Amino acid sequence: MTTPDTAALAERTHTAYIDGRDVALREVVRPAAVRLSEDPHAHQPPPPVLGRCALAGPAQVRAASAAAARAAPPWADTAPARRFALGPAFCARLRDSAAEFTALLVAEGCPRRIADWLVDSMLAMFDAESCRWYQRLMRFEWRDGDRRLVLQHHPDGVLAINPPGNAPAFSAVTAALHGLMAGNAVVVRVPRRFPSSTTFLLRHVLAPCLEDLPAPPGALNFFCAAPDHVLAHWLEDPRVDDILYYGNSERGLRFHRACLEHGKKAVLELSGNDTVVVWEDASLADAVESLVTAFHGSGQMCIAPNRAVVHPAVADDLVEALRLRVADIRPGRPEDEATLLTPVPGDDHEAVLAEARAAGAVVVCGGRRLTLAGAPHPAGPFVEPTLLRVDGLATARELTAVREETFFPLLSLVVPHPDGDGGRLLSEVIGFLNGNRYGLRNSLWTGSPAVAERFVSGVRNGAMLKVNQPHMDFVHLLPSHGGTGWSAGVHGEATYVFLKTSHLQSAVIGP
Numbered sequence: 001m002t003t004p005d006t007a008a009l010a011e012r013t014h015t016a017y018i019d020g021r022d023v024a025l026r027e028v029v030r031p032a033a034v035r036l037s038e039d040p041h042a043h044q045p046p047p048p049v050l051g052r053c054a055l056a057g058p059a060q061v062r063a064a065s066a067a068a069a070r071a072a073p074p075w076a077d078t079a080p081a082r083r084f085a086l087g088p089a090f091c092a093r094l095r096d097s098a099a100e101f102t103a104l105l106v107a108e109g110c111p112r113r114i115a116d117w118l119v120d121s122m123l124a125m126f127d128a129e130s131c132r133w134y135q136r137l138m139r140f141e142w143r144d145g146d147r148r149l150v151l152q153h154h155p156d157g158v159l160a161i162n163p164p165g166n167a168p169a170f171s172a173v174t175a176a177l178h179g180l181m182a183g184n185a186v187v188v189r190v191p192r193r194f195p196s197s198t199t200f201l202l203r204h205v206l207a208p209c210l211e212d213l214p215a216p217p218g219a220l221n222f223f224c225a226a227p228d229h230v231l232a233h234w235l236e237d238p239r240v241d242d243i244l245y246y247g248n249s250e251r252g253l254r255f256h257r258a259c260l261e262h263g264k265k266a267v268l269e270l271s272g273n274d275t276v277v278v279w280e281d282a283s284l285a286d287a288v289e290s291l292v293t294a295f296h297g298s299g300q301m302c303i304a305p306n307r308a309v310v311h312p313a314v315a316d317d318l319v320e321a322l323r324l325r326v327a328d329i330r331p332g333r334p335e336d337e338a339t340l341l342t343p344v345p346g347d348d349h350e351a352v353l354a355e356a357r358a359a360g361a362v363v364v365c366g367g368r369r370l371t372l373a374g375a376p377h378p379a380g381p382f383v384e385p386t387l388l389r390v391d392g393l394a395t396a397r398e399l400t401a402v403r404e405e406t407f408f409p410l411l412s413l414v415v416p417h418p419d420g421d422g423g424r425l426l427s428e429v430i431g432f433l434n435g436n437r438y439g440l441r442n443s444l445w446t447g448s449p450a451v452a453e454r455f456v457s458g459v460r461n462g463a464m465l466k467v468n469q470p471h472m473d474f475v476h477l478l479p480s481h482g483g484t485g486w487s488a489g490v491h492g493e494a495t496y497v498f499l500k501t502s503h504l505q506s507a508v509i510g511p
Contacts, residue, residue: 012051014199016060016224017207019067020217025054036333036343036372036381050107053195056223061233067218068158068185069239074216076155076183082213084135084181087126089209090173094122097205104197105169111332111339114297118170121474126177133477134181134498148509153502155183156265157241160234162227164246164269165191166300169198171269172222173206174480175244178497180210180219184242187234188222195224231255235262242267242501249405249438249486256489267500268489269481271405272302272440274462275433276471277455278318280311280422282445286468288321290443293472294411295329295385298342302487303440305471307402307412309393309429315415322387322413323365329409330374331382341409343381349408353386356401356412361390366409385409392417393432405438426451430458439463439484439492443471461485463494 016023056064075083094101098119105115124130139152159179163172168191179186190198202222210219234240235258242265245255249271259266278287294305310318332339353367366386368376376384386409388401396402396414414432419425433442443466444455452467459465463482464475474480482488482495 014051014053014195016054016056017203018060018064018221023054023060025056027055050196053199053224056225060223061225061230064187064221064223065237065239067221068187071216071218072157072185075185075219080135080138083183084131086177086181086209087131088128090177090206091123091126093205093209101197101201104200106334108194108197109334109342111334112337113340122174124476125174125474125480130477134496137499146511150507152505153499154505155502157184158239159184159186159242159244159501160240161186161188161244162231162246163191165193169201171246172198173201175497176206176220179501182498182502184501185219189227189230190222190224192224192226235264241265253489270487271438272487273405273436273438274303274305274441275436276305276308277429277444278308278310278314279446279451280313281447284314284318284321287445288325290471291322291411292325295409296340298344298383299409300342300407303472306405307414309414309432312415312418319364319389319413326365326385326387329385331370331372341382344383344408349383352401352406356388356399359395359399361388361399364389383408388412390414393428426454433459434461436461437485439487441471
C-alpha cells in the first residue's frame, strides 16, 4: 500500500464554515503528520504538516451559534423525507471521496485497516434503508375510535457537537448527520490536534449535500478551536439547546451537571469498559477473533472490548489460543494493511499491571514498550499487546485493569472459580456485568440458546448486547450511540442521536 502524499496534503487550507460560507482566518494551526522511526533515539526531521487549518476565536464561535439559530426554524420546517435523504446523499459522496479521506486519516496516524472500517461503518449507518427506518421512528399515528392519535418528535433547535480527540471525523460527522436529519441546525467544534480529516469530511462530503437540497445557510457550521472557551460559550449562549459531549467519563459527568445548571440538554458519549463473555460451549475460534479487536487502535477505541469473562472449563484453551493470536500483532506504519496498533503516550500501563501482579493476576504476554520494528525499548512509542489473566470475580472487581477503562492495548481475562452449578455460575457472571459502572456494550459467545436468552434478559447494563456477533461492528438499523452508567450518565440508554436531540410530543385529533 502506498504512503499518503503528505506533500500534496500540506498544500491544503482548511477554513471554518459558518452561515453557508467558508471563513479564512488569520490565526491558523498547522497539524503535523505522524512520523515513526525504528530507532526512538535517532534524530528525526520535523514531520510534514497537513495543511493550514483556520483557528476560530470568540467572534467566530458566536457567529456560528447565531447562524445556526437563524437556520433552525426553516430547517425544522423542511419535509422529513428531504432531511432524511441526507444520509444516502452523504453515502454517495463518501464513496467518491473515500480514498482521499482515508489518506488524511492515515497521515494523521490512523491505521489504514481502521480507517477503512470507519468508512464502511458510516456507509452502513446512513444507507437508504437505515434512513427510511430512522424517519419512521420520528412519527407514529393510529386510530382510536373516531380520533387520530399522534406521537411525533420535533427537533430541539441548535445542536452543538464536541467530538473526541480520537476518531473525531467519524464522531463529528455521524452526530451531525443525525442532528440534521432530526431537523436541528448544527455547530461542530473541530479538535485542534488532527483537524484535517474532520474538516475535509464536513466541508467536502457533508456540506455539499446540504447545499444541493438546498438547506438554509447556517444549518451546518464548524470551526477549529480549543474546547474550553467553546464549551463555556455554548453553556452560556441561550441559542444553543443541546450539547453532544464526547470524552472522559468523569469530565463528562461534571459537564452534565453544568448543562443542567444552564438549562441545556446534555447528550453524553463517554468512556467504555466493554465485556465479552465466553461460555463453555462457545466457538473458541470465533471468540478469539472478536476478542483481538481489543487491540484495535491500541485499546483507545471506546467500543473495543477491554475485558472478557471466560468459563473455567475453556479458560486454559482460550488463553493459549489468544496468546498465539496476539503474538502476530506487531507495530507498524499506519499505511500498512496489517497495522492495528497506534502509539501510546505516557506510562500509565506500568502502574496498572504492577497492581494486578501484586493481587495475584498473571501477565500472560505483553506489557513492554516496543519500537516500530517490534523490539523492546523503554522509549518505544508502542505498548506490546497485553493479556492479563485474573482468577476469581471478587479479585477482578478490585483491579484497575478490570474495573476501569484503560487506554493501552490490554485485554483482561477474568476466569470465575469453578462451580458445579452452571446456572448459578451464569447468574454470578451476569451480576458481574451488571456491576460494571460503565455501559457501552456486552457480548456473549455460546452454543446454547438458553444461555443466550438468560444473557439477553438478565444483563441490564449496556446500550447494546451481542450474541455470537463481532463485538465492535455497528449493526444495520440498530442504535449506534448511547450507553448506561459512566458511559452516558444517569439517563443513559441505547441512543438514536436523531431521537436524543429531539423531543416527543403527543397529539389527539377529533373528527
